[in-house]
Amino acid sequence: MARINRPVSRRQAWWLLATALAAGLPLTPQLPLWLSLAAAAAFCWRAALTLRQWRLPPRWLMFVLVIAGTAGVFLQYRTIFGRTPGISLLVVFLALKLLELRAARDAMATALLCYFLVLGQFLFTQTIPTALLACLTVLITTANLLAASDDRPNPLQQLRRAGLMLAQALPFMLLLFVLFPRIQGPLWGIPQDRFAAVSGLSDTMSPGSIAQLSQSDAIAFRVQFKGTVPQQSQLYWRGPVMPAFDGRSWRVAQTLGAYPEVPYRGLGTLVDYEVTLEPHGKFWLFALELPATLPPDSALTSDYQPIAREAVRNRLRYNQRAWPEAIAGVDEAPGALRDALALPKQGNPRIRAISAGWQARHGNDGAAILAAAEALFSQQLLIYTLNPPLLGADMVDEFLFDSRRGFCEHFATAFVFALRAAGVPARVVAGYQGGEVNPVDGYLVVRQYDAHAWAEAWIAGRGWVRIDPTAISAPSRINNNLANAVPSGEELPFLARGDLAWLRELRYRLDAVTNGWNQWVLGYNPQRQRDLLASLGLNEPDWRSMTAVLSVLCGMVMLGLTAWILRNRLRVDPSLAAWRRFTARLAKRGVAWQTWEGPLAFAERAAKQMPVHAEAIAEIASLYARLRYAPGPRASEFEQLKAKIAAFKP
Amino acid sequence: MRLPELDAILADINRIILGKERPIRLSLACLLARGHLLIEDLPGVGKTTLAHVLARVLGLDFQRIQFTSDMLPADILGVSIFDRDSGSFHFHPGPIFTQVVLADEINRATPKAQSALLEAMEERQVTAEGKTRALPEPFFVIATQNPTHQIGTFPLPESQLDRFLLKIELGYPDPAAERELLAGADRRQMVASLSPRIAPQRLIELQDSVRAVHASPALIDYVQALAAHTRTAPRWQAGLSPRACLALLAVARAWALLDGRDHVLPEDVQAVLPGVIAHRLRPTDDTLRTNVESVAAALIEAVPLP
């Protein structure tokens, strides 16, 4: 192998700078400001080096800079491992590599660094725009590799060639993407900061926590129903159940038993659907009440909350069934019932007094007390609002009797408080309510602003019963959506506003595209791969058969590409082709045409050797000579030549 | 489109110079292609006769210049002499002012005299005493040179040789032809008895029609391939120049016309190739230098038709 390590030319240096920019720019929002500025400075220095033909910085300086960069990253994050520190380090190396471009090898190293940075970008976001940006980066990086081999073509030509090569690589990518045996990660640890900023329900609920969520357009999950979409008022997506109350916030139970399967039987027809859950970093899986089956790798807590074995860190897809009606918890454990009655010792005297009155009147008749509570709520003319006033220590009393304005968590808190005070076991259930069907792809989209809290009461003989106190005061919240429920003039999340039809239409379309992307590209996991292969007739494929199929298909693509790449675009003069056929026929009879021999000279020689055919040979040769060497188009003569050669049987 | 007049001309010449069909045809092709001919051969093989016959059959004026070592350019081009009667210089044109010139033993003259002739050949005009005089049309030079290197001769430099379109050898006649020559009538008388076959004007027309002979792209590819091969193959010291390629194509056109075709075939190129490369291409292997035919054959066989 010839070892050539040519110095980097100016053009190549520009290409490297462009590549580094393409890989580094999309990462700037993730990087600390000082690092972005330092990288920009290094890029400018590189540009100056190239422009002014300055000498490269000395090695000791590079060494110092590497140390300084690493130290800076360490000081920033107190570690150099993990997602952001790791990528910051890569950016440091990339920026410094640009300053010591000495040979073609450095160009290669830069290109590889850039590929790593593209992967790093995916750690943060994998949306369609990111993918498009990554395509651009890969295109530029590939053009950079081309320029490292041959820097003479202009940038447009380089990009075109890079594009062509990437286009040729696409079939391989598709095949590998679909057929390469997928393994569910992680293979080793996940950096702790991976899900720092995901929004969603938390395991505690205090006044205002859901109202805060209601400002967010972010998607919580998507649902595809197998049959018809149930009514809006049926769409209670059960989330964390919170029995513990400290007077201000609710929290989930500290310890819970778990059922490996559903411990109750439902009534009515099953609702069949598939959930695509956005990662939220918690364990719970949202399910339509009440879950009839469990997703794989999950269990049902004793308060009927499906939880996953591992926190949901990746977009998760699972099939679910639900009973719209079910009798659950008739034989509820006494411990659980006790927990569902616990109240702080003091506070909220007014509601306690009213509840005590109900208890005195109805005794143990939970249903009657429930009805009384509902009646109280409707009497009070409570107002559902996104901007409830701040409440003091006796928040239930203040809400019910003074401000009478609140969001769903106020309603649920007050309602459960009232029931508990009257001796009826009750608890708060957090989750989502409703959702919006995207007419483009038929998916029901549940966003963060659909977050909701409702109440569950235990009635002897009937088990746990759902009551939504919000629905008593603001039925439109449940039957329609947030926008209809809150008084007009309140600030709603952008997407929850319904006044711009075209905007809504556009949103639906974008959403459908994003959903398709999530379902088929980002959500292409081992399960989906198995399903797809099964639908293609490849049942229960192991990695061996998959590799075999993959190799065969890749081989076919490669053959096709080879044929295309090695295609011979030499166009042979048709008369020459006919002449070659003729001479080949003669060669079989021992009269070989020498490639340098003129047609008439050959005819003369051949005629001498085969006097029987002398006339035919002479005719063919003179026809061919005229066709190939005489002026003007001679279509009729070409036909004649073809006919004569066809008829020629030596 | 066979031209009977050309056949008749060839027949006439062949009747006088026996057994030399190929060189004669080549000479005529050279003339038709408006080129000049260099004949390298021993004395007495009929060089002078060939020139004479050609001039005669074509109805052209003929002059012979015997080159010697003390010859001066003026001896060829002409000289201005002071005329006492008119009191002015009067130009006496040299022997070059004729249609067919036989420059005999050109390598005997000094380079100065040689280049006077060669420049006139190239430019088809003579510049003497600041005045340019056109040479007659058609104008055809047949130069002869002695093959053996003798002391006191001035072999033409390669750059000058290129001015000749073709270089041929006549060679000894074969025994049958020689016998007929010996038994037959006096050649001089036969030449004198010849009458022109065509008018000079017709010859110019014929020369024009040579230029119109079609060379197809495939054929031009072939000429290029031949040239490219000579330029890169180790067998030759220096390749054919573009001018040599033009010469090759020009003679091949004339050869095609003599064959009665309006287009050039590779056979034409191959037929005239030895004459075109003889004075232009030097083989690296000195032993091959003398045999032009085998050099040309090697070249032809090395280059496939495109």
Place this chain on the structure above:
Amino acid sequence: MSRISDWAMLGATSSQALNMLASLRRRLREIFVRWALRVRPPEAAPIILTQRRVYVLPTRAGLAYGMALLIILLGAMNYNLSLGHALVFLLAGLGIVAILHTFRNLVLVSIRPGRCEPVFAGGEAQFDLVLENQRPDPRTSLRLFFEDDVPVEVDIGRRAATVATLTVPAARRGWLAMPRVTIETTWPLGLIRAWSYAVPDLNCLVYPEPAAKAPPLPWSGDSARGSTRDGRGVDDFSGLRNHQVADPPRHVAWKAVARQQDGPLLTKLFSGASAQQLWLDWNSLPEALDVERRLSILARWMLDADAAGLAWGLHLPGVRLPPDSGPAQLSSGLRALALHDHGTH
């Protein structure tokens, strides 16, 4: 102290091991080349680099690329990054496409031996190779080199030919056969290397190195009477040439000069029995000198005589070159010297 010597020992053994490794590599390569070439060199022209004789392997950069892809794949698997998978697969596809492009860049190039001018021993023999591309698109960055030598990089245009000139030091007179040439390319991405070997039938004639110091030209014959220093006679008039300062005034052709106005002076040239012959004779050199030394001196004489424009003849055992001048004579003479005692002429 003993520590240091241990290190030194280790260094020595490791450098030994490296040497062994290098020699092993060389030997393996030799075996591979012998198998690869199969036909016994030299090969008949044109040498066409068919599919069967073009080999493809990743370069170091290609291996690094592969490693990087593996790391990206592991990362994508670990974090369940679908786009990470897509990136790896796209880049893997690019690697496969690069194999095809690189292979295509080299395959079906045809190589013909080109010119090869004779050189003097001690100089550099230049071998021209004509690389031809029948395809209607160009080939880029083909590198040709002799083993362990600096490569020559050439491009070939669409349906065109390029001449690549490779040099080898010419040590000894005689025929120098062109060594095996490797032709390789890593275009377009530098990840893949396609290469092939060829042994074109091309030989360079190496003349003996002209001696730096040599005796003066060996004039022979009678130099007493009326001869000039340049070996021309004075008896028979044989021609004219332009007057040169060194010509004797009595040889000026006054008559001829008078006939033309403003012409330069002309000198009459004579030849004759007394014209001195310059014979470069092997036997005139002392026996004590070894063969190569004698040939060197003869070469120097030839060059000097040619530079002076003299006619000279050559006597070698078994070779006699009649006196003549000019480049043809010089090349014949030097050729005879180069091939002296080599059997082939």
